[in-house]
Amino acid sequence: MFRSVRHMIYDLIEWRSQILSGTLPQDELKELKKKVTAKIDYGNRILDLDLVVRDEDGNILDPEQTSTISLFRAHEIASKQVEERLQEEKSQKQNIDINRQAKFAATPSFALFVNLKNVVCKIGEDAEVLMSLYDPLESKFISENYLVRWSSCGLPKDIDRLHNLRAVFTDLGSKDLKREKISFVCQIVRVGRMELRDNNTRKLTSGLRRPFGVAGNLCT
Secondary structure, eight states: OHHHHHHHHHHHHHHHHHHHHTOSOHHHHHHHHHHHHHHHHHHHHHTTOOOOOBOTTSOBOOTTTSOHHHHHHHHHHHHHHHHHHHHHHHHHHHHHHHHHHHHHHHSOOEEEEEEEOOOOOOOSSEEEEEEEEEETTTTEEOSOOEEEEEOTTSSBSSGGGTTOEEEEEEEEOHHHHTOSOOEEEEEEEEEEOSOTTOOOTTTOOOSEEEEEEEEEEEOO
16 A cells, blocks of 8 residues: 555656646646546545545535535545546456466466485585486486585584575476476585595695585486
8 A cells, every 4th residue: 555655646746746837738737637636536545534525627625615415416426436446446456466367377387395304424524415306318407406515513504504404496387297207316515625535634635526426316
């Protein structure tokens, strides 16, 4: 509602500037004033404020100079116009929702949720665990990697994410479901020395990424 009212206020400010400029022809000025009053009445209605009764030119009716019957009829006409506008807005919103639903139905999207509990592998150093989806028939990966940095102590490097290592592989469409086979592949990259058995401090290296292991599980 805030965004709707904000847009209406911006429109009213712009239209007010056009009216005060004095450059509009009489017919355009009259139509613009009708748009302004219609916008104000619509805004008052969605904010549950009082409805202002106006004449055909958009001027506020003076109750001291207008009969009760005339005020009542003008109020009925104004209420009907505002209700029609509300129904029109509601119908447009429903059409937008229907179009969105139809679009999603035409292009279905699926997701795979992964919850990493533990990495049972004697690595000896820090490691990177990469998980992804792989098509063995086409020999290619069909998703990006989900990366978890694993410490040599057997825990995630980011200890705050312990028991909260979750990922969602999204945008899996009908084409992916038609694949004959999809494998879930886990790759382990050791991060540290060139050789685990290298105990010579003079030759000691660090921070090198070396392939360590790989495992896979058939999903479909």
